[in-house]
Amino acid sequence: MIYYIVSIIVMLIGLYAVLMKKNLIKIVVGLSLIDSGTHLLLVAIGFIKGGTAPIYSEPGLTADAMVDPVPQALVLTAIVIGVAVTAVALAMVIRIYAQHKTLDIRKIRSLKW
């Protein structure tokens, strides 16, 4: 249960950074924090007390004593997509800085970059 609360707190911290911060890199940091919180929440939902990792690494393991593999597969792909999204966002930030010489979103007024 504490896993859910902590992951929701991390998500809210990221959302606060997205809402309130003025610096573009800080906003991307907030998006990455939201990602992290969601991953922890999904993996914690799949956890089972007394379960082992879903790998039949030695004989004698049965399907009853394993955690749920479906959220793990989902999170595995979500992390890789997350780094690609972060890279594209930061490339846009670099381009905006080259055009405007600032990262403050209050000073970036024109639509063209």
Add this chain to the structure above:
Amino acid sequence: MMLLQWTLTPDLLYQAGTGILLFLLVVAAIFSLVQKDLLMAIVGTSLVSLILSVLFLLLHAPDVALTEAAIGVALTTVIFLIALRKTGRYEE
């Protein structure tokens, strides 16, 4: 000796370690939120990823832990640092 065995059961150690890691996770997230120096903020997100990968290992998800350790700790931090070198370091 008896007292030590009674207090330090593996389950209690496991839960205490989990609690400490979750607390550090929140502390690192808040640190990267309030820090004005963007380099330190990025180190904070790297710390969040590192703690997260240990937590995934405790949740019996070794695949996800390996991915998070390779991508979140190394690659995302490096991409942020490259962007930071191109732009300004301090948040005004």
Add this chain to the structure above:
Amino acid sequence: MKKLLATFLLGFIGFYLYTAFAGVPFGESKMKVGKDYLETTVPKTGAVNTVTSIVVNYRGFDTLGEVTVLFLAATGLGAILFGMKGKPEDKHREPSSILTTGAKALFPIIVLLGAYIFIHGHLTPGGGFQGGTIIATGVLMLILGIKKFHANHALLSIMESLAGITFVVAGILGLAFGKTFLENILPLGTPGQVFSAGVIPIIYVAVGFKVGAELAGVLDTMMSTTRGEE
């Protein structure tokens, strides 16, 4: 005032998220489709690692789409950063000779580790995505450690295209043998051996090369805009 409003809003969102997830019991089994995957992974796919068999076999089509998303992100990043020039390099930033020699000596070992991880993806934790990322990290070490190092983009794109073609051909072979897309046509072998699990190792090796080439290309593109060359 704005801060107060934002905190109030976040409290609202957090409360409703908490009430939504308070009904989900923590640490109890609530598997529906996962149970079936766990029970049938060894007899049906031959893979020991259930997460790998889900990513590559049961939901292989998703993985194909995901690899496409990665490719699009790498291409889009190249398009966004096209034609940018950085500031000229100052002399202080040059790598020392220890760093250059060390990077050259360590790169084969890192590639070996990445290849080990994605070849054994169906047996141990790990797989194509992790191994590809580790190879990309090795390329990053070369970029940082060797002065005026440039990744060969033509070679990277050829490698990536070949890996993508391997993935699609492995899917179409399933259709050609009268089954569905991405269905296994090779013999399953003994579970636990390296040469087992049919088509899974082939696809994961392809995914590993593709992810490694894409992420190395992304890193080299971003670095070359900050290094002030070209």
Add this chain to the structure above:
Amino acid sequence: MNIMTIIGMALTTQGALFLLLGAIGIVRMPDMYTRMQAGTKATTLGAMSFILGIGFMEPAWLLKTILIVVFIALSNPISSHALARAAHRSGIFPLSRENIDLYKRDNQEDKS
């Protein structure tokens, strides 16, 4: 309990001890360079003997652990060298009474 297990236990104990010494050194040392020497030299030996000890305890893993030890022996000094050099270049200087900075003296020409 055979001889391999005893060697492994001795090696892991030694490794844990060196890791502890490295951790104490990081807290106790005064400036960045002495901290780094505690945090890399002691922990390199500690990690190497710890991993080798596990290899002796479980003889099936011995080859892999030897490979890991070789990798640590190659990579850890290089990374600590890069860290120390970057720190010196970005303006953190050793905190010493006699004002000894041999790196600065040897590289006088490229510190403009």
